């Protein structure tokens with residue numbers, strides 16, 4: 001299986017197979033505040049991650065590049081990022097590190113979003129030289145390093161040796177002059193893993209929780225003998241946020257995994273995230289080139305978030321992170337059994 005046809009299949013299966021069962025965010029309830037004492041005009045949704053200022057708490061998360069067909073997708077995403085004022089991560093650049101003829105499929109995002117924030121992306125097999133090259137390739141403002149062990153294990157042609165990832169991440173952090181964000185791709189992040197990453201000096205952790213795009217299911221569609229019992233493997237987005245936010249010394253937190261509306265965004269921010277990542281919900285717009293509709297979708301997310309922040313009397317994201325929450329259901333049980341309060 002070539003890397004190029006794998007990229008095409010990932011996009012096709014991501015559109016077809018849909019999502020995991022639950023991100024757990026429905027277990028997170030706000031306590032209604034009938035005396036918020038502010039005007040909607042006061043609400044300010046700006047935020048920051050790893051020292052980078054973001055005008056919106058929504059990041060278009062890493063999806064693609066590295067195959068000719070993905071040029072158009074990254075072009076659409078670049079236009080969306082520019083028009084909606086969002087940061088954008090490109091998909092794994094390993095394809096272009098190995099084959100320079102594919103560089104344009106990533107660089108198009110920078111061409112369309114010349115002054116915006118762009119994140120480079122590689123896996124934890126990357127060396128410091130590869131990391132430097134990926135950042136230079138798109139003049140990136142940060143580097144994402146993705147961790148996707150379970151995806152690789154289910155992927156028929158996937159990696160089987162996961163030794164040394166932490167040491168390589170630490171080396172990359174020490175040589176790069178842009179912030180490093182370590183992310184999962186939909187299996188979530190534990191407190192223990194997050195602590196190790198924090199000790200390596202990463203600027204931010206993207207929890208990439210279970211509940212959105214389901215890479216177990218996507219890879220199982222590509223297997224002759226599917227490992228379907230693993231389809232709901234992982235830590236939900238809500239539980240992952242509780243895990244990582246419970247660390248005393250923590251990097252900035254990005255919440256990804258099934259985020260679709262302003263209430264999901266508000267819940268993630270209230271659980272301690274500084275911003276959210278959205279991938280799957282933007283994919284169809286990008287594949288079909290419906291950029292104007294995608295921009296309207298982002299504006300509706302901003303409006304929904306602003307309404308919720310107004311109702312809660314939280315004019316800033318820092319204040320939203322302080323509002324009281326009630327955690328119920330499976331997420332409550334998870335947190336209790338894991339000793340997270």
Ligand code: FNR
Nearest residue numbers: 061062063091092146185212213257258278279280
């Ligand atoms: C991804 N994702 C991803 N992540 C990454 O770090 N590098 C990559 O190359 C890719 N590739 C990729 C392709 C496609 C088609 C999709 C849909 C996703 C994972 C993505 O960044 C995100 O973590 C997950 O998709 C979960 O977010 P959503 O989709 O539930 O919003």
